[in-house]
Amino acid sequence: MASILVYLSAAVLFAQSTVAFNCSRKPIYVDIHKRAVHDSPVFQYGSFIGLGTPAQNQSLWPSLAQNHTSFASHSYCSDNTTLKDCDRSTGGFFSHEASTSFVMQPNFQTQDRASNGSFSGFFGQESVRLYTHYFETEGASQTLLENSTVEVVTKGSIIPSRVGMGSSSTVLRDLAARDMIAGKTYSLYIGQGFDRAGGAVNGSNVFGGYDSGRFVGTPHMFPMKVANTNSMSVRIKDIIITDTNDRSNVSLFDNKAFTDMQAPAVSFEAQITTEQFPLSLPYQITKNFIARLQAEKDNSWGDNSLKLKNDFNGTLSIVLEDGFTVTFPPEVLMNASRITPIQDRAEDDKQPFLLGSAFLGQVYLMADYETNNFFLAEAVQKNNMVMPVSFCPKTIPVAYQRPDQSEWQRQGLIGAVIGGVIGGIGMLAALYCLWVVVMRKKDQRRLQRDLQKNQKTKMEQFDVEDAPSFDPPPSQTSKAFFWKKI
16 A cells, blocks of 8 residues: 555656756766776776876775765775775775865865764865766766865775765766756666676666666666665565475565464565675574575675575575565575675664665666655666666656567577578579589580581691602612713
8 A cells, every 4th residue: 555655646746847857968877897997906896987187087886875976095095994905995096186176175064974984084176077988898988077076085994986876965966956967866787797796797877867778677666765874775575585496485484484483574674775795684584594595604705695505596586565576596696605695694783674786786776866766677687788868857767668579580580581591592602603613614625625626627628649759869889880980
């Protein structure tokens, strides 16, 4: 019932005029993948964004909790940081002294909550360069956002280079206020090309729009809770483990499958975050997961993800309250080292339940900060075409509709027929060429025979007489006497 009321209220809201928004503005697409960054010895995964004049390029990690776009100073790794492999994990380094466009803001008050105190630094106004880079083999174009407030991080314990996409995002606010995008709308696919995910699929940010080819189906809408550090949260009503081998299903909410539960588990709210990779679920649900798959504690990645003792070929499906289901495939549920995207949780842990980047690797997220609603849809993991479109506030995103295909097209039969026809034509052409060569040789032999025959006939037409014979002169002994010398 609550879900129906939400959709009805949204329909009324979306029916209102959108004249106040310039929805003809094209979105700004910023890709996410590994690249060379300023003053780093290795390629790093993140959003392709530069800062300063001249530009110092960075790989920024998207943050749904942080509001300011932040960059690591050169002192970050030397001032008591606990970030592992700091010199090659910050997303790049920024030197404000080397930039001619940086203006210090010593009295600026942060818009991020004190609870997000994982790092600290100073603020200033700077030129932010958003690079649109559709394909890795092509060059990038630039959208220049001048005099935008940024944070230069000097101390901390986590990755400091971040695109702040919280409910009060300064970069989104500046883009919308300067009529550079349709409104304060944003879309994210985190991708799986970073080390913890262990995949190869890259991600993207779209400011003021969404990539219509990156998701399928009708997006599911949810209200934001801006009072939370992570304003986007969903209610989970079931989690199901499916064994691919025998197709058996077990609900982690089922007290019949897990006899230590007195009653079936109740639905719970979980916040969506990019601050960690694994999912943090209620203690009982986590305990059931451990029991079902024989998992054990592990901290190989420093995030307390659980590890399976044995191989498991199966999936894990998260069912949201409105029925939208997000399924983790076998290679995500258990990587090559048997590490799962489920985090261990203590019984007395009071922290919010979280759906980390592992969850965002399976869905496409679209946020409308003008109405404080967000959308989730099934992500297209391998998207060969980038199709960013404007995301006008108070509207519902629409997925790209792929052309209808006949049964022959879906099964590739047309291609097979065309290939057969082309192959047949090629074979006929080859046979024709061979026939021409043979006939040409045959004509040459016939012509040679005719020439020889004609030559013989011509010779027979001439009258050839025998040569006359002459008596030789007399020899010395047979000379007549009158020839002799007296």
